[in-house]
Structures are given as C-alpha cells and as structure tokens.
Amino acid sequence: KTVLALVAVLGPIVWLMFTEDGQRRTDLVLMSILGRPAFDAALESFTDRLTEDRLRADFPAIELACTDGESLLGDRSCEARIGSFNQYPASELGLFFDGGRLSAVKVLYPRAYHARIRGWVERRVARLREVSEGPPPAPLVNGGVAAWPVTDGALLLKDGDLGPSDEPALLWLS
Numbered sequence: 382k383t384v385l386a387l388v389a390v391l392g393p394i395v396w397l398m399f400t401e402d403g404q405r406r407t408d409l410v411l412m413s414i415l416g417r418p419a420f421d422a423a424l425e426s427f428t429d430r431l432t433e434d435r436l437r438a439d440f441p442a443i444e445l446a447c448t449d450g451e452s453l454l455g456d457r458s459c460e461a462r463i464g465s466f467n468q469y470p471a472s473e474l475g476l477f478f479d480g481g482r483l484s485a486v487k488v489l490y491p492r493a494y495h496a497r498i499r500g501w502v503e504r505r506v507a508r509l510r511e512v513s514e515g516p517p518p519a520p521l522v523n524g525g526v527a528a529w530p531v532t533d534g535a536l537l538l539k540d541g542d543l544g545p546s547d548e549p550a551l552l553w554l555s
Contacts, residue, residue, distance in 0.1 A: 408491070422486075424536060426532055428532065454479070460473065488552075489548065502538060527539070533555060
C-alpha cells in the first residue's frame with residue numbers, strides 16, 4: 382500500500398517536472414495563472430486580407446498595443462504579451478500591417494521549445510499540402526533560416542539550434 386501511495390503521489394510530480402510534455406503543460410498552466418491569453422492561430426492559413434479589426438475580433442482576449450510608423454514590415458505594428466501559441470508556451474506576439482492589411486506576424490517563445498515549434502510548423506505545412514497538392518515541400522534554407530511556403534506567404538524559423546544571440550521566433554510573412 383505504501384509503495385502504491387508513493388507512486389500515486391509522486392508519479393504525477395515526476396511527470397510534470399522531468400518529462401518534456403509535463404514541463405510544457407506546467408508552463409502552460411503557469412501562463413494561464415498569470416493571466417496571459419492564448420494565441421491559437423493557424424498561421425499557415427493567414428492572408429494579407431486580414432485586418433487589425435478582424436484579428437481583434439478573432440482574438441478578443443489579446444490586448445494589442447499598436448503604434449504607427451514606417452518599418453520594413455509595414456506602416457503599423459501591434460504587440461501583445463501572450464502565454465501560449467497553439468499549446469506551446471510563448472511570450473510575445475507582434476502583428477505588422479501595411480495599408481491596413483496584415484503583412485507579418487511574429488511569435489516569440491522560450492528557447493527550450495524551438496525544436497517543438499519547428500515540429501509544429503512541419504506538421505501544419507504537411508497537413509496543408511496533403512489537402513491541396515500532395516507531399517509537403519522540404520523547407521528552403523538560406524543563411525540559417527528555414528522557410529516553408531504556405532497559402533498566402535511563408536513561415537520562417539531559425540534552422541537548427543539557436544545560438545546565444547538568436548531570437549527564438551516564428552515569423553509569418555505575406
């Protein structure tokens with residue numbers, strides 16, 4: 382009975398602290414407790430026809446702080462603190478608009494989730510290609526950046542392991 386009780390009590394704690402899935406779920410719960418909203422978006426289906434108003438309506442829990450000003454990605458940018466991106470811990474969301482239309486999305490996530498975010502991208506692109514065109518293309522790699530063509534743009538991610546000065550980010554560009 383004692384061994385069974387110890388397993389019943391310690392088993393979930395060991396799973397939460399020492400397995401990748403347990404750590405991810407622990408991080409998600411902590412972000413939720415901190416009041417950080419989820420950004421559960423199908424980036425592979427985004428289009429430049431999306432507007433700021435539409436994104437605010439689709440993700441009402443996300444509090445966007447926007448500023449006008451020319452940049453390489455457009456004439457308006459919005460940022461928000463988030464807690465997760467499609468069931469992976471994430472910290473920040475950046476939306477960029479050009480002429481009122483979405484031009485880029487940037488999702489920042491913890492370094493520890495880089496390989497898992499890449500796996501998410503590869504699964505989503507594969508699913509998108511199965512429906513439309515057959516086998517998924519291999520990512521285009523140039524200068525250490527992997528790019529996957531999607532419906533109306535591309536998903537970009539650092540190829541390979543992150544270096545000390547690399548930003549853990551997933552980008553969608555129209």
